Amino acid sequence: ARQFTRPLNDLANQFNTFLSAVAGAERVFEIIEEEPEAKDEANAKAASMVRGEIEFRNVSFAYENDIQTVSDVSFHLKPGQTAALVGPTGAGKSTIINLLSRFYDPAEGEILLDGLNTRDLTRASLRQQMAFVQQDTFLFQLSIRENIRYGRLDATDEEVERAAELANAHSFIRKLPDGYDTVLDQDGSGISQGQKQLITIARAILADPAILILDEATSSIDTVTELRIQDALYRLMEGRTNIVIAHRLNTVRQADVIIVLVEGQIIESGSHEELMEHKGFYYELVQSQFERVSS
Numbered sequence: 001a002r003q004f005t006r007p008l009n010d011l012a013n014q015f016n017t018f019l020s021a022v023a024g025a026e027r028v029f030e031i032i033e034e035e036p037e038a039k040d041e042a043n044a045k046a047a048s049m050v051r052g053e054i055e056f057r058n059v060s061f062a063y064e065n066d067i068q069t070v071s072d073v074s075f076h077l078k079p080g081q082t083a084a085l086v087g088p089t090g091a092g093k094s095t096i097i098n099l100l101s102r103f104y105d106p107a108e109g110e111i112l113l114d115g116l117n118t119r120d121l122t123r124a125s126l127r128q129q130m131a132f133v134q135q136d137t138f139l140f141q142l143s144i145r146e147n148i149r150y151g152r153l154d155a156t157d158e159e160v161e162r163a164a165e166l167a168n169a170h171s172f173i174r175k176l177p178d179g180y181d182t183v184l185d186q187d188g189s190g191i192s193q194g195q196k197q198l199i200t201i202a203r204a205i206l207a208d209p210a211i212l213i214l215d216e217a218t219s220s221i222d223t224v225t226e227l228r229i230q231d232a233l234y235r236l237m238e239g240r241t242n243i244v245i246a247h248r249l250n251t252v253r254q255a256d257v258i259i260v261l262v263e264g265q266i267i268e269s270g271s272h273e274e275l276m277e278h279k280g281f282y283y284e285l286v287q288s289q290f291e292r293v294s295s
């Protein structure tokens with residue numbers, strides 16, 4: 001479930017070299033917004049302060065014309081609800097995120113945010129309503145402080161540190177010789193995978209968006225960091241509409257709605273209890289050691 005990270009990570013790699021020469025995250029933001037992409041519609045409006053209601057209405061999409069990647073997908077999330085996307089590799093989980101964030105637009109059907117067709121919204125304003133927390137963390141070759149501040153560019157140092165505290169990142173950052181001024185290497189090497197995630201969580205907490213997109217990590221991280229991440233994630237998810245590409249049964253169980261995708265189609269959806277009762281694909285998945293089967 002890493003396809004949707006590609007656009008962002010490509011950008012990060014492309015600009016990282018250049019970025020080390022420019023000061024401050026504001027420039028970073030401008031550069032990313034300038035990335036050539038499909039133009040917004042002429043009358044596109046800026047989304048602001050959304051409640052986070054998400055609806056997919058009969059959405060179909062193909063990356064290439066011949067193979068339909070997502071077929072007739074419909075679901076509805078009320079503000080504050082959590083959906084878990086579950087299904088085998090290549091089922092279309094990341095594609096749904098790509099469509100929601102408009103890295104691509106549906107061929108058929110529509111996607112509504114607070115009842116508004118997302119096609120009528122500018123891409124930049126749409127994405128500002130969302131934070132992405134993913135396995136392949138997106139970090140700049142800038143200080144930890146600037147990396148967190150990227151979540152909200154006008155945040156004060158105090159706000160940055162407060163977000164880091166909520167993300168359980170403050171204590172490890174404080175222990176680094178340069179603390180918040182530690183400049184990360186390319187791809188954030190120099191700190192651990194788990195620490196990178198905590199920084200991304202801090203960034204998302206600072207951004208405080210209505211919608212959170214979470215691509216749950218599959219790679220093993222030491223237990224202590226793992227617990228810190230889980231704890232920070234629960235805090236981050238609270239009060240938002242969350243879409244989780246889920247790999248853990250624990251996360252899935254707690255979702256308001258589990259959406260089971262197979263070959264681009266929703267084959268079943270409902271709560272954990274409902275789907276267990278239904279004894280379909282999800283039930284089988286749970287029976288056959290969830291974490292290994294769902295990739």
Ligand code: ATP
Pocket residue numbers: 001002003063064069087088089090091092093094095096295
């Ligand atoms: P995984 O769990 O392995 O990440 P997924 O459920 O997220 O899988 P998607 O990444 O949405 O699945 O992929 C759905 C299908 O679309 C796959 O067949 C994949 O190869 C294809 N696909 C994904 N991204 C692209 C792309 N940018 N261009 C062409 N085909 C793509």
